[in-house]
Amino acid sequence: MLCQLSINNYAIVRFLELDFRPGMTSITGETGAGKSIAIDALGLCLGNRSDASSVRPGAGKAEISARFSVDDIPLAKRWLEDNDLDAEHECILRRTINADGRSRAYINGNPVPLQQLKSLGQLLVGIHGQHAHHAMLKSEHQLTLLDSYANHKLLLENVAKSYQRYKQTQSELKRLQQSSLERIARKQLLQYQVEELDEFALQPGEFDEIEAEHKRLANGSALIENCQQGLYLLSEGEDANVESLLNKAVMLADELKDYDPELEIIGNMLNEALISVQESAAELQRYQSHLELDPEHFAQLEQRMSQAMQLARKHIVSPQELVAHHTKLKQELDAIDGDNSKLEGIEQELEASRQAYIAQAQKLSLSRSRYAKELDKLVTQSIKELNMPKGKFTIDVNFCEQTMSPLGSDSVEFLVTTNPGQPLQPISKVASGGELSRIGLGIQVITARKVSTPTLIFDEVDVGISGPTAAVVGRMLRQLGESTQVFCVTHLPQVAGNGHQHMFVNKANKGGQTETSMTSLDADQRIEELARLLGGDTITTNTLANAKELLQH
Structure with a gap:
């Protein structure tokens, strides 16, 4: 509950420090005294928008703080714990507004974004304004009132999540469909390119092999001539060759080692050289015997190498990169085929998500219909007590599968009849201003009983009500105050007299400046x-x- 409210330099308030108690607190004052000013200031602590006009003229900044006891508010305590802002037994909200319009928000002394202040504030205080009954004419507000009474938050969350999944899937489907034409054109190009490369079928490392063999065959005559000359020098020369010369040297070394054993090593080295020369000659002979000048094979190699180079230029890669490029194009083509399969799959997924949404929306609709019947009886009873003895109130809940929104697939309409013999009609067409006020007040009081908000504020919601009806309204609010902290700004004595306590708002001129004060009576x-x-x-x-x-x- 709200325990204390401190206001400094806000609007026409210089300083106010107010202590509050449980039950119903009536707030009255003369016209223009600023009866709602404390509520407006509290609204800033709860995250309402502010501007420079909030600051008292001549002051540098306005500051408002509100202290709440959270012992009996488990949702608020959990929120504070989840956001690392918890205190043992209480919570202090503070808001400062500078003269230039900039503001800062604090929870338990910690600076926080305004959205966090608003999020926590919704768990602490519920404000019902004097124009709430006009908002009740709108279908979306009627839906909000019914959901507030039903308090089926989990069903609403499930519908919102299902709707979000459906919209995400729908966006993905739309993205794939929009790129479909581009994919078709790209696929046609890729198919042509891949087929061309498939037909050429260049293997990994093949181009380097072709290039080497082409070079060898292109220089075949020179290779044969050089091989013959090499063999002549090594072993086949008639006058002299390396092998015969080494043989003579080996024989000479064998003779010399008999005279000096140290020369044996020379003989060994010459023997090794002779063996190397013989092996080289044999290898050169083998190479020469396999060396063929095949013009037809050479032409085939030249043609394949030429095709490889043409394809490489066409795809703007080197011939050595052509195989890897071929693989990359095939992978891209497979991916496009995969996207087409994905398109079919996501169409099925979209339908599945739509069905899942409808299932959740139907559960929500059933809950709304059940609580609508419950609320029908309570509001009908309430408006009869509020001097509409023949009145009847009904909530019409219609489910439409084609209508999809984060709030479900229902349209809600408040229907009422105020006189006997008249059919139920939309509340906007039937109720007069006074009747609308009474119906709206009845709904606000009834729904307030169901919500877990520990502090409720009714800001001149009794406009258009007088006489015996005002006494009934007062008793309703007092009864509500037995279980919930209630503040009621009113001009009706029948309502104010029902308060457990009473505060008076006064406006006075002090030193040429207007000041508002608020005192407990x-x-x-x-x-x-x-x-x-x-x-x-x-x-x-x-x-x-x-x-x-x-x-x-």
Whole structure:
């Protein structure tokens, strides 16, 4: 519950520090005194938008802080813990607004974004404004009121998640469809390129082999001539060759080692050289015997090498990169085929997500219909108590599978009849201003009983109500205050008299400046204020007696 509110230099308030208690607190004051100013200031602590006009003229900044007890608010305690902002038993919200319009927000002394302040504020306070009954004419607000009463948050979350999945799948399908024409054109090009490269069928490393063999055959005559000359020098020369010369040297070394054993090593080295020369000659002979000048094979090699180089230029790669490029193109073609398969799959996925959404939306619709019937009876009973004895209220919930939104597939309409014999019609067409106020107030009080918000504020919601009806409204709010902290800004004595406590708002001129103050009234002061509300500036014995009667609870 709200325990304390401190206001510094806000609008026409210089300084206010207000302590609050459980139950219903009535707030009254003269017209123009600023009865709603404390509520407006509290709204800033709850995350409402601010501007430079919030700062009292002449002041550098406005500062508002609100202290709440959170012992009995498990949702708020969990929120504070989840955001590492928890305190043991209380929570302090603070907002500062500079004269230039910039503002800062704090929770338990920690600076936070405004959205966090708003998120927590929704768990602490619910505000019902004087124009709430006008918003009730809108279908979307009617849906919100029904959902607030039903309090089926999990069903709403499931529908919202299902809707989000459906929209994401729909976006992916749209993306794939939009690129379909581009993929078709690209696929045709790739198919031609891959078929051409498939037909050529160049193997890994083949181009280097072709290039080497081509070079060898292109220089075949020179190879044969050089091989013959090499063999002549090594072993086949008639006059002299390396092998015969080495043989003579080996024989000479064999003779010399008999004279000096140290020369044996020379003989060994010459023997090794002789063996190497013989092996070289044999290898050269073998190479020469296999060396063929095949013009037809050479032409085939030249043609394949030429084709490889043409394809490489066509694809803007080197001939050595052609095989890897071929593989890359095939992979891209496979990927496009995969995208087409994915397109078919995502169409099925979209239908599956739509069915999943419909299933969740139907569960939500059934819950809405069940709570709508419950709310029908309660609101009908309430408006009868509020001087509409023949009134009847019904909520029409219609499910349409083709309508998809994060809030489900329902359209909700409030129907009412205020006179016997009249059919149920949309509330916007039937109810007068006063009737609308009473119906709206009844719905607000009933839905407020179901929500877990520990503090409720009713800001002049009794506009258009008077007499016995006002007394009923007062009793409704007092009954609500037995289980929830209720603040009610009102101009009706019948409502104000039902408060467990009473605060009076006064405006005065001090030192050439207007200031608003707010004080708690004792029993005698309450009687005087109720008498003022009853009779205006002239307070008589009768108005005082009537005021005392209003406080007899």
